[in-house]
Amino acid sequence: MRSVRKIANMTTDFNGKVIKKYLCEGCGNEVTVIRAKMLFGPKKGEWFEGKKGCDCEVYEIVRKEQEQAKAARLKRIFDENSLINPALKEATFENFEPNEFGQALQKAKRYVEEFDLGKPKNLFFQGSFGTGKSHLSFSIAKALQEKGYSTIFISTPKLLTKIRTTYGKSEMNEEQIINALADADLVVFDDIGAEGEISGWPIQKLFEVIDQRAGKHNIYTTNLSSSEFEVSKDLRRIFSRMMMDAEPIIMNGTDFRKKQFLKKVKENV
Template identity: 40%
Template sequence: MKNLIEEINNTTSFSSRVIREYKCSKCGELIKVLELVINDKVRIANRCKVCDDKELEREAVQAYNNLQISKRERLFNDFSLISEGLKKATFDNYHPTNEELLKAKQVAKNYLNNFNRINGLLFVGDCGVGKSHLSYSICKEAREKGISSIFISVPELLTQLKSTFNKNKNYTEEDLLSVLKNVDLLVLDDIGADYPTEWAIAKFFEVINSRVGKSTIYTTNSNAKELASKVGKRNFSRMMENTQIIKMQGDDYRLKNLKK
């Protein structure tokens, strides 16, 4: 089409006439078939403008979605900081060592099977019992089901926000916050692990507040009271809305070989 327009622009001998009209079989729009004579050469123009526009629009939407997805993948990779052990984590290779952990696994699986885009989970418990393991498993399986999800370590997130952001040319702080806001399921791992500063609490609030009405999973070592004081009352109150607490007590799986 572009070439044709160029040709028309570059010629002095040009004529056109409608030789036929019919309705587009796809959209019903009236198509006028044009016979163009350019420098004595005859061309037929026979396309549906409405369908062409729709096609263009579809391509643009697809390109936009791909861009969003690739941004999400990049963020997922840059922020997750997932240890090699955790990368392999699945529901199947989580072997609960007591009743409470068995129940935690069941609740985690049910949560995903009944995913409603609103409810959240808070995994609370000892070190190395599988809080990150189960939440990462949820995250991975969610992605397989077409639910967009990001697993992010909160200490890492705060470090990134504080230091490297301006130097990082791949995306801005705004990009990051908007992805965290819009993803279907966000896992915020290890909350309350750091010393809270006013700045950290405020940043955390921005994220938590943007997630109101959406599914978020939290993991923490702190009990409810400690957590409330670490993340601030306002954050804690928002976090607990529509959130089910899963207690996980048990032996540290990382140390299991020491015992034998």
């Protein structure tokens, strides 16, 4: 007996015989299984079994097309709204090198594994320059995008610059930028404090953006110490929002970029 194949518009007018009928668990349609002879070709006269009525193959094609469309949409959201330093674009968990921060790497991976839209959780990467805070945060955003979540990675100094440009001629207005950030499943606010101002419009605007993300998944990275967040009322307000539902990951250590540079200098001496 040959394997069952799908037959479109088959009848029993050509020595065919209906063997059975059943409801397909996949598509829910009534499926008819027919035994018939090949009417032409090299196997003419041989018996085979075929079925009609099942739409599982069609549904599978549609499902794959929908998945591809969703993946393309998520990538477009990430690419169009993220503001990323070029050096970070190839960052992954696999090429994270500062070995002294293995525990931070494991926490970052666990965040991806345990990500649940119904249970918002923040990560707060704090520490000195060049220790891999941005690398791990970017890796988390990319990994979650690949799992089907909408993510945005944004350098806070670049964000403030982008918002400023909307006050002149710009393709996007401030409301569109803030709405894009508000709607994402995860937003990474990278390099908070690098804008260099501790009061005025930049800090007030940053607080506004972070505040509208309350109750959602966020990741923050900063080189500022906890005491440096205490120097102004506006910074204290931002620091308070960042600590909400957040797991701190402290990464103080050797500047990896400086270490790599000095290694190259030594090799060329």
